[in-house]
């Protein structure tokens with residue numbers, strides 16, 4: 086069964102972006118120090134104006150533990166002139182494999198992310214990120230992905246990642 090995620094962009098009142106009001110301030114030890122809403126907080130890939138940054142939709146297959154992201158990187162994500170910045174590519178890879186890990190394993194964090202950048206991605210082109218859960222070992226989830234052109238003729242990037250399920254017995258994060 087496949088479910089769409091963020092297919093329609095959410096809108097907070099008075100802004101073009103959904104809010105993350107549940108966040109709180111944290112000290113250097115990562116422990117919450119003040120339960121204060123961060124009204125300006127935004128999910129990073131949703132933080133730029135529509136059409137200029139990360140434009141994407143994700144779909145998750147619960148049976149096969151796969152997450153697919155259709156991405157168009159806008160003009161604010163330029164690195165080398167005419168091409169997407171590697172950090173922007175890494176962000177969307179982390180978000181896609183992260184979504185796959187979260188929907189499979191619940192509360193997780195990225196522990197390791199390895200990316201091979203094979204070809205530069207032209208700015209404003211549409212690419213597909215295909216990710217799948219490879220294995221689970223205890224609290225560790227291994228997820229890999231590739232980034233390809235829509236026609237699958239060009240392989241832009243490949244990545245492997247490790248997500249660790251948060252241990253409720255540990256206070257941080």
Ligand SMILES: CCCCCCCCCCCCCC(=O)SCCNC(=O)CCNC(=O)[C@H](O)C(C)(C)COP(=O)(O)OP(=O)(O)OC[C@H]1O[C@@H](n2cnc3c(N)ncnc32)[C@H](O)[C@@H]1OP(=O)(O)O
Pocket residue numbers: 179180181183184187193194195196197223224225247249250251252255257258
């Ligand atoms: C619809 C729902 C939507 C919700 C929104 C979804 C958005 C999704 C998109 C968001 C995407 C964005 C997501 C983000 O951007 S997450 C932000 C970036 N990530 C971080 O900041 C994480 C920082 N690191 C930590 O907090 C801790 O180190 C964690 C929590 C990861 C593990 O600390 P913890 O104390 O809990 O675990 P442990 O140390 O006992 O280790 C446990 C096991 O793991 C193994 N290990 C650990 N680290 C590594 C490593 N680097 N390489 C290889 N192995 C590693 C370790 O050997 C051990 O293995 P074993 O001995 O058991 O075999």
